[in-house]
Amino acid sequence: MAKKFARAFVCFGLAVAVAYAADYGILRYRVAANRMPFGTVTVQPYDAVPQKDNKIEYLPEDPQDETCVHSLFPHMGDTPCWYLTRHREKRINF
Secondary structure (H helix, E strand, C coil), rough: HHHHHHHHHHHHHHHHHHHHHHHHHHHHHHHHHCCCEEEEEEEEEEEEECCCCCCCEEEEEECCEEECCCCCCEEEEEEEEHHHCCCCCCEEEE
């Protein structure tokens, strides 16, 4: 039973590695071919400031445009656009 689990774990790890490598290869091709691999999403940041009475005060900031990458995984230091479009609020803890 342990061998089957180990084999399944290794196969899953290889599948994720192949998917990541293919995603990166497609992204590099888009960069080389200048096919719009990057985008921007407007994000609403807000500060979460703890108060003395164990409550949190939320202070909104001005909306900001964040650069994102059109891929499945994060690459080149940018978050995927599909993730940013679903998480448009950015909490900043103090």
